[in-house]
Amino acid sequence: MAKFKISCDEATTICDKSQYGEATLLEKIKLNYHFLFCKICLKYTDQNTKMSQIFKMKAFDCNKANDCLSTEDKEDLKKQLQELEA
């Protein structure tokens, strides 16, 4: 079982990775083995899932935001380009 033993630092790294669905099976096994002895990391994982929900909200907002340049900015850009071309 020694090869499954990991530190809290490693365990939480795997936990972070798994929040994006990118932890490997072996990593997940190591993580769950770590939980048997470490309730702190278990708590971290629980809170991490909540953090992911908050990040998701933020991501949703960000994706629906319509990032466009204002007409004013565009007119400025056009003027500057024309000056350069002249």
Added chain:
Amino acid sequence: MNTFGTSESQMSENATKHTLDPNTWVNKYADYLFKYAVARVNDSNLAKDLVQETFFAGLKSAKNFEGKAAERTWLIAILKRKVIDYYRKINSNKGKAEVRMNFYHDNDKEGNWIEERVPQTWDNDADKLIETTELKAALEQCIDNLPEKYAMVFRMKTIQEFETEEICKELNITASNLWVIIHRARTQLRRCMEDNWFNN
């Protein structure tokens, strides 16, 4: 009108040859380039500057345009270099915000939680998880407290939802580098939100 590359008549003869028409750049591509930049630097003023620099650089090197790529692809390639230059610049900046360590690194407790950084139980976290503008503002504040490089990688991966591979390629880092950065950013954010949101 000042048109670079092949003329319209040549275009019809050879459809694969692309041309540049700087007079139409702003109307056709400004928003597209701006969105691309803002997703990577998360600062609309900076993104605006990068778009401007891209158009200027495009105009300067228009004579070297070979017509192999479409106008937009060519402009994006220039912008991409501008974004990378920006990343390089912030990477080399000293004295930026520090990443606070959450784990021991230098003694027999290596990899264990540092006592005072151990996650605390969150007060009424269920109530506090409701979607509010304050919550997002608190999070934004916490992300801003991260060192710039960490904030950028974190945003690209988590907020903009880029693929790991894409970020690694663009920033020229390995996947394990990326996960170390994400891990440090997330542990720091967890702590920051604990102090400023959940337990205050």
